[in-house]
Amino acid sequence: MNHNTNIHFGNRTLIPHDLHGRSYQDPAVSIVPHPFPPNRAHPTFEGPSRDEHHYHHHQNRPPVYHQPPRPVLHSHHDHVLNRRRDSHFDAVLEGFMESQRRTSRDIETKLEFTRYELDGRLGELSTQIERVESRCLDMEEDLKKQGEAIEDNRRAIHFTKVSTKEMDNHLDEKISSLDNNLDGTTKSLNSITAVAHQAKREVAEVTLKERQCYSTMLTLVEGQKQVKAQIRDLHISLDKRSQDIQRRARGLEDKVDGVSKEVKDLTTRLANLEEKVLTEAKTTVPKHNMPRPSLL
Structure with missing residues (x-):
């Protein structure tokens, strides 16, 4: 193994184009040399002579040798040796107690903030409960008024039914009287015609008398036609009036059903609101009686 070989480079000699490798190529092929020069003062490093190094500086640059790191023995450090001393234990205990004090202070401040928030929420809940109670009272008054209005509507419907029955009876009587009058007029017309003949x-x-009788006969016929037309108009008006009364009765019945449904919905909503208020009061009130955390 000479100065151009190294275990980091796979025990092979370096070629000049390998020194200028590119990072996007294969890492086994592209070799980027270390940026700082080798430590030639180290005794284990065997470098070339000055002339040889100067001659081969651009062509065959030797690899850089790094001295391995020295072992770090933590057992010889001061902070490791202080772990077995009483002062260290006292310092650790003092630090632990200080951290506990800080945590207890933080917890106390958090508890104060939570108590303040809970007091605010309780105030808001009390105001909301008062508003709900006032709304409930207003709704009860509205329901009473609606019930009274429903009773008035029912009475009006009953009176309209009674009045329609009375009107029907009165119209029947009028129709019968008109029929009787028509019978009388027909009889009188017959008698008049007989007298005329x-x-x-x-x-x-x-x-002259004949002409008068004939004129009276014409007037009676016209009167009969007018009476028949009046009877037809009365029948038509009675039918329309009965239809209008039936429509009004149906509309009032629908309104009564809608109001009863709204009353049921309002009662269910009131029950749900009372349950929610009770549950929120149960969940929020015990938080004031929570035990304070210990310092340790």
Whole structure:
């Protein structure tokens, strides 16, 4: 083994182009020399002579030898030797106690902050509970008002039904009276026509009376037509009125059902809010009675 061979380079002599290897090539082929010169003062290093080194400086540069690191024996250091002394134990205990004091202070400060936060949260919860109670009272008042409105609507529906029945009976009576009047008018018309025929047969000369009778007959016929038209209009108005009353009754029933559903939803929401408030109060109140951590 000469000065150009080294175990780090695989026991082979260096070629000039190997000294200028490239990092992107194969690491077994590309060899990058160390940046600083060799330690020629070391006795184990056998370097070439001055002339030979000067001659082969650019062509065949020798490898760099690094002195191996000296062993580090921790057992001979001061901090290792101090581990077995009482002063070291006292210092360790003092450091441990100081760390415990710091941790206890940090924990106390954290507990103070947590207590402050919990007091703030309890205040917020109390305000929220008061708001919820006020809202519950307002909702109870609204529910009472809605119940009264529902009762009023039911009474109005009942009165409308009764009034519609009375109107139907009254209209039936009017229709029957009109029918009776029509019968009377038809009878009177028949009698008038008979009298007219008799008057024509008996008194051909009296044309004025005949004309008067004929005019009265026409007026009666027109009156009959008008009465029939009025009866039809009354029937149509009764049908429309009954349909409107039925629609209103259905709308009121739908409103009553919707209000009952809203009342049920509000009661369930109130129950859920009360349960949440109770659970939050149970979970937050015991945190004030937590034991303080020990210093050790």
